[in-house]
Amino acid sequence: MSRALPEMIHCLNTPGNLAGNGMEVSVLERQRARMKWQQEQLQQQQNYVNENGLSMFPISPHTQQFQVLINNESVLNEFVNRVMKPDPGLDHRWPHFGKFGGEDSDLGSCGIGNGSGFEMNYAISRTASCPPAGAAAIAEVAETKGRESVLPEKLSSAVGRESFRKRKADKTQNLKVVAEDGTRNKRIKGCAEEGESKITEQNSNNKSTTTTNNNNKKETSTDTSKENSKVSDVQKPDYIHVRARRGQATDSHSLAERVRREKISERMKYLQDLVPGCNKITGKAGMLDEIINYVQSLQRQVEFLSMKLVAVNPRLDFNIDNFFTKEAPACTSNFPTAVGVSSEMANPAYLELNTLQQLVSCCGLDMGTNPPDMAFRKTLSDPVSIPETFLDSSCFNPYSTWDTNLQDLYGVEFHQGRSPSFPSQQFIGTENHYKNDHYKTTLVNT
Amino acid sequence: MSSKDSHRRSQKITIAAYSSMVRAVGTRRAWSRALLFKLRSQARRGYVVKRRCFSVKKRRVTKKASSGELKQAEKLRSLVPGGEAMEFCELLEETADYIKCLATQVIRAYGKHQKGSR
Numbered sequence: 001m002s003r004a005l006p007e008m009i010h011c012l013n014t015p016g017n018l019a020g021n022g023m024e025v026s027v028l029e030r031q032r033a034r035m036k037w038q039q040e041q042l043q044q045q046q047n048y049v050n051e052n053g054l055s056m057f058p059i060s061p062h063t064q065q066f067q068v069l070i071n072n073e074s075v076l077n078e079f080v081n082r083v084m085k086p087d088p089g090l091d092h093r094w095p096h097f098g099k100f101g102g103e104d105s106d107l108g109s110c111g112i113g114n115g116s117g118f119e120m121n122y123a124i125s126r127t128a129s130c131p132p133a134g135a136a137a138i139a140e141v142a143e144t145k146g147r148e149s150v151l152p153e154k155l156s157s158a159v160g161r162e163s164f165r166k167r168k169a170d171k172t173q174n175l176k177v178v179a180e181d182g183t184r185n186k187r188i189k190g191c192a193e194e195g196e197s198k199i200t201e202q203n204s205n206n207k208s209t210t211t212t213n214n215n216n217k218k219e220t221s222t223d224t225s226k227e228n229s230k231v232s233d234v235q236k237p238d239y240i241h242v243r244a245r246r247g248q249a250t251d252s253h254s255l256a257e258r259v260r261r262e263k264i265s266e267r268m269k270y271l272q273d274l275v276p277g278c279n280k281i282t283g284k285a286g287m288l289d290e291i292i293n294y295v296q297s298l299q300r301q302v303e304f305l306s307m308k309l310v311a312v313n314p315r316l317d318f319n320i321d322n323f324f325t326k327e328a329p330a331c332t333s334n335f336p337t338a339v340g341v342s343s344e345m346a347n348p349a350y351l352e353l354n355t356l357q358q359l360v361s362c363c364g365l366d367m368g369t370n371p372p373d374m375a376f377r378k379t380l381s382d383p384v385s386i387p388e389t390f391l392d393s394s395c396f397n398p399y400s401t402w403d404t405n406l407q408d409l410y411g412v413e414f415h416q417g418r419s420p421s422f423p424s425q426q427f428i429g430t431e432n433h434y435k436n437d438h439y440k441t442t443l444v445n446t
Numbered sequence: 447m448s449s450k451d452s453h454r455r456s457q458k459i460t461i462a463a464y465s466s467m468v469r470a471v472g473t474r475r476a477w478s479r480a481l482l483f484k485l486r487s488q489a490r491r492g493y494v495v496k497r498r499c500f501s502v503k504k505r506r507v508t509k510k511a512s513s514g515e516l517k518q519a520e521k522l523r524s525l526v527p528g529g530e531a532m533e534f535c536e537l538l539e540e541t542a543d544y545i546k547c548l549a550t551q552v553i554r555a556y557g558k559h560q561k562g563s564r
Contacts, residue, residue, distance in 0.1 A: 260535060267538035274545050288518035291541060295525045298548040305555040306463035307456060312562050 477540045480528020
């Protein structure tokens, strides 16, 4: 993959690749790379066709569909006719093209009843199976039909050769499994939405309709996937829609299991970036321990700081229990306006509420508008910087040695800190635990 | 002030802090929904229920029952609000979001403390 590989690697700027483990690319990243690759391939193919007006350009059903998605229906019809006429040998494989050519506007509700038609529908969402299989099929057909001189030149030559080589090396084994969960379809939607900038809108609309249709056909698709994986040994690779990684089972359970494991590992990587000091730890158990400790320390810090805030600010007596009982349905919007209204609002707790609310809403709104997976993926790249910048700029450097010092700190603090006066001697006693001068000066001042 | 009163007071302060945070997040995340539910039910009852799990959905996750990560997962579930009813994968995602919100709250509170004390 001399030329396509750099492109694919370049496409893999996903945040899911946080750990520098370039060896194992997850299914999702492969899929994304393939989508972009596919698009490029199709663009090139279209260019070739438009330039040369090939009489024989046998394209796999998947790439044809993709072309339709890229709203080039006339070209598709052209392909269909041209494929059908000079190549009767291919009829047994693509018998439905006549039907398909007329129904390219609505792929999801395609009236194609036979299995291959359904496979084509299936293949739209399972974009992973398309390009190498398509290129391989093209290469193979060219070889068998003796038109190899035309095709390798017309195709993106590097990719064609590479996929052909790959096919030669291990035909059925070097295929990748695309598991079928609802989450898988969500990912596809996520990918579709991400790639919207690249792919035309019609394409994405068609994709979303096909994915929703495929959601409906989920049960039947599992059967066909098993069938396909069995069939893969017999038929040519262009009909395979579910791929197994080399040396791994093609069972649907293990597919789902693998997808789930990849999701979990992706999230663990994200958490590794969130929690400071976790770069050296490489076990799930160790990571979970660190995460638990970190969450506990954060919660303790929240309590500690909120109590300090309350102590510092003059406070009136208020009833926090009434806070939720009295709340109106549209309470959140009223908060900023209600500051000066009632005496309760002068309470430091409410002051705290306002500031914290404003800040957290600013940070939270970045992620809130996206669908869950998208939010997760988008926030992988951007939002990791938020706590980091805060932590860098703020005075909380104890995180580096937080596991020992903070516990001591909070042990001392909470043991003595129950009284509301917060005598300064306690703080001075604990100031050694903090490395920062800022904090020291404020402690002395209180 | 007696220890009980001070304890009550610190509890109120904690509740105020968490309620501000969860109000900012809204109902976007599962953990914020669970925490909102817990706080509101506390306010309605007028006392803090000393029960372990507050989640509305009580469906137990029994899939990974026999794995070694169970203890940590349980601990994490107890820490993250609403974690009882989540699967492990969802739990990790909610934990990440929870950590982010807690961190921003800590930093903001600290900054405010700094500003207020000058």
